[in-house]
Amino acid sequence: MTKLSIKNTYSDALYWAxxxxxxxxxxxxxxxxxxxxxxxxxxxxxxxxxITYSNKIxxxxxxxxVETLKKVIPSLHKKGFISIALIKIFxxxxxxxxxxxxxxxxxxxxxxxxxPAQEEAEQQTAEIDIQIAEPINEVIDxxxxxxxxxxxxxITTSNKKSLDFNSRTSTYPIPDVxxxxxxxxxxxxxxxxxxxxxxxxxxxEPSQIRxxxxxxxxxxxxxxxxxxxxxLIKSVYRGGSQFSLYNKNQSNDGISLNLKDFDYTLKxxxxxxxxxxxxxxxxIKSNGLLKRPDSIKGVA
Numbered sequence: 189m190t191k192l193s194i195k196n197t198y199s200d201a202l203y204w205a206x207x208x209x210x211x212x213x214x215x216x217x218x219x220x221x222x223x224x225x226x227x228x229x230x231x232x233x234x235x236x237x238x239i240t241y242s243n244k245i246x247x248x249x250x251x252x253x254v255e256t257l258k259k260v261i262p263s264l265h266k267k268g269f270i271s272i273a274l275i276k277i278f279x280x281x282x283x284x285x286x287x288x289x290x291x292x293x294x295x296x297x298x299x300x301x302x303x304p305a306q307e308e309a310e311q312q313t314a315e316i317d318i319q320i321a322e323p324i325n326e327v328i329d330x331x332x333x334x335x336x337x338x339x340x341x342x343i344t345t346s347n348k349k350s351l352d353f354n355s356r357t358s359t360y361p362i363p364d365v366x367x368x369x370x371x372x373x374x375x376x377x378x379x380x381x382x383x384x385x386x387x388x389x390x391x392x393e394p395s396q397i398r399x400x401x402x403x404x405x406x407x408x409x410x411x412x413x414x415x416x417x418x419x420l421i422k423s424v425y426r427g428g429s430q431f432s433l434y435n436k437n438q439s440n441d442g443i444s445l446n447l448k449d450f451d452y453t454l455k456x457x458x459x460x461x462x463x464x465x466x467x468x469x470x471x472i473k474s475n476g477l478l479k480r481p482d483s484i485k486g487v488a
Contacts, residue, residue: 194297198230199405201300208412209304216267216299220378224250225260226269227403230291239289251379251388251400261289268295360465362418363437365397374410375400406462419465435469443473452480 194201202223204210210217218226228250232239243257252260264270273288365371367386376384389397398418401408406418416422416436425431425447433450434442454460456478459468 194293194300197300198293198296199403200303201296202226203409204303205299206409214302216269216295218264218267218269221252221256221380222260222264222267224378225252225257226264229264229270229289231399233291237290239291240287242287251375251381251384253380256380268292360419360467362398363420364394365401367397370410371401371408402462415461417462417464419463421461421464421466421469423461433469433472435466437466443469445472445477449477449480453478 202218205214205216205218206220206223225246228246229239232241243254243261246252247254247257250257261270261272265272269292271290271292273290275286275288277284277286367389372384372386372389375389376382392400402418408416408418410416413426414422414424420436422434422436423431424434429446429448430444431447431450432442432444450472453472454464457468
């Protein structure tokens with residue numbers, strides 16, 4: 189029987205399926221374009237488990253070309269994420285093929301079950317980053333190089349309480365999605381449509397634009413090194429123990445942090461990256477992070 193919880197946790201399975209750790213290792217590894225289509229199919233399935241939308245409709249919703257979609261749908265089927273049923277009917281003597289797509293939740297659950305534990309994942313990611321390091325997107329580079337990154341220290345026991353106040357993270361206003369050049373170039377690459385314009389996207393409803401970038405996790409995964417959440421807090425990791433955090437609500441606003449201490453701080457606050465607000469960012473910038481205890485690190 190399908191586990192209902194997977195319908196709420198499937199994003200973790202998709203992140204794993206698209207990660208460098210599954211590339212050429214797992215048959216279910218999917219490309220970003222495949223992930224985008226699969227997320228849209230999952231979105232459709234919320235209102236009707238039997239998805240009957242035509243390729244034309246799906247391309248209008250995902251900005252992916254019809255020819256590309258014709259390759260993506262069979263690929264998702266071959267890799268096990270969806271099932272496809274084709275029925276041939278006759279309308280006024282003319283044969284018409286009807287297609288029904290179903291999400292294979294049991295398979296997605298099996299993918300999720302293979303996600304490694306946090307410690308193991310961090311070690312694998314560090315090893316892969318060293319082996320297949322790639323230059324970050326030029327647009328992102330140009331944007332980040334203009335920021336003065338400020339080093340922050342771990343907070344001490346005396347000021348630890350400053351992180352314990354009642355946070356307004358869950359109700360912090362989410363800004364409207366502005367289509368920047370970075371977002372536009374990302375979409376052009378994702379949809380394989382170099383002629384896509386900001387005017388094309390303005391035809392969409394604000395809710396559709398938000399879902400396009402941040403989906404139901406509140407996180408836009410730009411590439412394997414960078415991600416941005418719905419509050420415009422951006423994370424860039426290029427290997428090692430440090431990463432950079434940027435507040436894109438302001439210009440030239442960035443800090444350098446310890447990755448594991450950052451994850452520990454979020455865990456202690458009971459939030460995920462998608463919920464990190466400018467308020468929380470400035471609290472970290474002023475006070476630093478909670479230092480992860482040696483007992484968690486496994487250090488004697």
